[in-house]
Amino acid sequence: MPRVSFDDWMLALHVLAAFSYVAAVTLFWILIVAGRRIDTPEGTLRLGGVARVGNAAVGIGAVGTIVLGIWLAFSYGGYDIWDAWILIAIVLWFLAAGVGRRTGEVFLEGPKKAQELEAAGQTGPNAELLAINRTQRGVQLHVLSTIILLLILIDMIWKPWA
Amino acid sequence: MSVVAVIRPDSWNFPLFLHVLGAMILVGGLLTGVAALATAKGSERLLRLGYWSLLAVSLPGWILMRIGAQWIATKEHWDDVPDDLIPAWLNIGFLIADIGGLVLLLSLILGGVGVYRMREGKGVGLLKATLVLSFIALAAYVVAVWAMAGKPD
Numbered sequence: 001m002p003r004v005s006f007d008d009w010m011l012a013l014h015v016l017a018a019f020s021y022v023a024a025v026t027l028f029w030i031l032i033v034a035g036r037r038i039d040t041p042e043g044t045l046r047l048g049g050v051a052r053v054g055n056a057a058v059g060i061g062a063v064g065t066i067v068l069g070i071w072l073a074f075s076y077g078g079y080d081i082w083d084a085w086i087l088i089a090i091v092l093w094f095l096a097a098g099v100g101r102r103t104g105e106v107f108l109e110g111p112k113k114a115q116e117l118e119a120a121g122q123t124g125p126n127a128e129l130l131a132i133n134r135t136q137r138g139v140q141l142h143v144l145s146t147i148i149l150l151l152i153l154i155d156m157i158w159k160p161w162a
Numbered sequence: 163m164s165v166v167a168v169i170r171p172d173s174w175n176f177p178l179f180l181h182v183l184g185a186m187i188l189v190g191g192l193l194t195g196v197a198a199l200a201t202a203k204g205s206e207r208l209l210r211l212g213y214w215s216l217l218a219v220s221l222p223g224w225i226l227m228r229i230g231a232q233w234i235a236t237k238e239h240w241d242d243v244p245d246d247l248i249p250a251w252l253n254i255g256f257l258i259a260d261i262g263g264l265v266l267l268l269s270l271i272l273g274g275v276g277v278y279r280m281r282e283g284k285g286v287g288l289l290k291a292t293l294v295l296s297f298i299a300l301a302a303y304v305v306a307v308w309a310m311a312g313k314p315d
Binding site for chain 2: 003004008009011012014015016018019022023024025026027030034038043046047049050053054057150153154157158
């Protein structure tokens with residue numbers, strides 16, 4: 001059995017959490033593209049199962065990266081919490097969390113509208129639902145989330161001022 | 163290991179970035195593919211979404227990850243090291259990357275035929291096989307990420 005130190009376990013779990021975070025952002029990109037062609041309540045609500053997997057992955061990724069990242073900053077030899085690249089990552093993480101929460105709120109409008117239409121017995125194509133599913137505001141926010149996560153990845157690899 | 167990370171030459175960073183970004187896209191595509199195929203419950207839209215996530219996201223991610231892996235391995239001169247001195251984490255990473263790539267390829271072939279058969283109304287059995295294979299690939303890549311990051315001796 002290969003040997004892994006406790007700190008290296010924490011590092012591995014931190015990296016796995018980062019993968020979970022970025023995988024979720026990728027998943028939501030796929031849902032955004034798929035959602036642009038969906039104009040029925042049933043089709044919109046069908047994406048809910050995939051979105052729930054994405055939400056779980058974001059949760060695991062966001063909590064795992066910050067908690068284990070801060071642990072590693074204190075525990076790992078050679079790194080300190082006040083290192084510039086670690087402070088940059090923490091600031092970017094909070095930005096990503098804020099933008100991500102806002103993005104989620106915008107993209108919840110589609111399923112909400114779909115549920116209203118279903119409750120009203122309207123199951124056919126609906127132009128208003130299609131417009132909500134094509135939200136430009138949501139796309140802009142998700143672009144911003146993606147850029148912030150890319151900046152965190154760049155910061156983690158290049159480690160400026162380390 | 164932290165010392166190695168701190169003194170890593172700058173010229174290694176871009177290939178490493180491509181490798182990690184490709185791997186993240188690969189895992190994202192696999193996660194979406196597995197989620198869509200597993201929750202489809204016969205929905206053609208979700209079955210197609212699952213398959214296209216694998217084809218249009220995971221496959222490019224795998225190519226980027228593998229190119230980055232070879233580039234960084236060459237820069238680190240692992241090709242010049244005798245096989246018995248190659249560390250376990252690197253062997254695990256390369257093995258899973260390549261076998262996982264074959265599993266992904268097989269799932270894409272089966273899924274492609276499956277989507278065609280679904281369109282013809284001939285059932286979705288092959289897409290269930292695609293789900294199983296893509297889940298196996300996803301689990302394998304989680305192990306690979308653990309090995310590459312935790313660097314077991």
